[in-house]
Amino acid sequence: MINHSDNYVTLTNENSVTHESILVCILSIMTTNKEIVPQSINQNSLLTNSSLNASTNARESWETDNNVESILGPIDEYFKYDVKIHQSIVNAKPWEKDPHYFKWIKISAVALLKMLIHARSGGNLEAEAYEYMTTYKEVVARVGRTENVLGWYHSHPGYGCWLSGIDVSTQLTNQTYQEPFVAIVIDPIRTISSGKVNLGAFRTYPVGYRPPDDGPSEYQSIPMDKIEDFGVHCKHYYSLEVSHFKSVLDKRLLDSLWNKYWVNTLSSVSILAQPDYLAGLTKDLAEKVEHAGSSMSRMNWDNDRLEDRLAKCSKDATKLAMEQLHALTGQLIKDSLFNKF
Numbered sequence: 001m002i003n004h005s006d007n008y009v010t011l012t013n014e015n016s017v018t019h020e021s022i023l024v025c026i027l028s029i030m031t032t033n034k035e036i037v038p039q040s041i042n043q044n045s046l047l048t049n050s051s052l053n054a055s056t057n058a059r060e061s062w063e064t065d066n067n068v069e070s071i072l073g074p075i076d077e078y079f080k081y082d083v084k085i086h087q088s089i090v091n092a093k094p095w096e097k098d099p100h101y102f103k104w105i106k107i108s109a110v111a112l113l114k115m116l117i118h119a120r121s122g123g124n125l126e127a128e129a130y131e132y133m134t135t136y137k138e139v140v141a142r143v144g145r146t147e148n149v150l151g152w153y154h155s156h157p158g159y160g161c162w163l164s165g166i167d168v169s170t171q172l173t174n175q176t177y178q179e180p181f182v183a184i185v186i187d188p189i190r191t192i193s194s195g196k197v198n199l200g201a202f203r204t205y206p207v208g209y210r211p212p213d214d215g216p217s218e219y220q221s222i223p224m225d226k227i228e229d230f231g232v233h234c235k236h237y238y239s240l241e242v243s244h245f246k247s248v249l250d251k252r253l254l255d256s257l258w259n260k261y262w263v264n265t266l267s268s269v270s271i272l273a274q275p276d277y278l279a280g281l282t283k284d285l286a287e288k289v290e291h292a293g294s295s296m297s298r299m300n301w302d303n304d305r306l307e308d309r310l311a312k313c314s315k316d317a318t319k320l321a322m323e324q325l326h327a328l329t330g331q332l333i334k335d336s337l338f339n340k341f
Helices: 049-065 083-092 109-121 132-142 165-177 188-194 224-233 251-267 275-295 303-338
Strands: 008-013 022-025 068-070 102-108 151-155 182-187 198-204 237-246
Touching: 102 109, 102 182, 102 198, 109 182, 109 188, 109 237, 109 251, 151 165, 165 182, 165 198, 165 224, 182 188, 188 198, 275 303
Parallel strands: 068 237, 102 237, 151 182
Antiparallel strands: 008 022, 008 102, 182 198, 198 237
């Protein structure tokens, strides 16, 4: 059982970071100890100094791409857990007065990498460990850890970060009976394609609450077979602003985790590892264009809506081309590095 304090995610509201912070232990509920121990091989015997430097540079690039903030100092303020302060917040229930009480979520680099490794292990299947939460709660009580489980995560491989109808129902139940609670969704397939971790954090609105119309949100590509589910429930939750940090306690765990992640990434061929994903994107794009074309024959079709759909198809086409180009470029670089001799 991992009892290191950097398995935490911090949920905060806009007014305070210290007195109204809630430490959310998410990662430990999803991973077991064996998952974070690197494979029993001597990396130094397999990698040259240049390879080690490449690994370090890759990690630094990964941290830069994901805007990982370094927190320096002898004490990690984010990991201080005060039972009295936490209980006072739980008793006050400020989220009942303000459905948007929570604004941001801070995720440690270790937690982020653990979630990514776990999500990637599921391949094209959704990865989650909801059942492990019960065992986790029992085990941490034995070692004197008083923090509660205040969140969960699962993956949406290849179709973006949002909450489906089932996800909304699950999160609403959690918020009803064990507040505060946060839902995290990660897309490992799109992460492989872009290099940046594709992740979202969400909170559901209370039953009957109608959120104000904030105008159009940032566009994200949703497959045709998921659009209806997305559209029906997109007004039932809101997203939190996500930021990442790295503490002085993270280095050793991050080194061990990165060795595992780096070897897997280096040895994989993204364009071959996700042929179904790229083929699915192409098919989905063709269906969207065909649907937009068939709509032109309708008598009362709104031209603005048609242009909007075509603009979205254009964005999806650009995204598909860039992802295939990214995958091909990565394969050419690996070929030039490892097939010289």
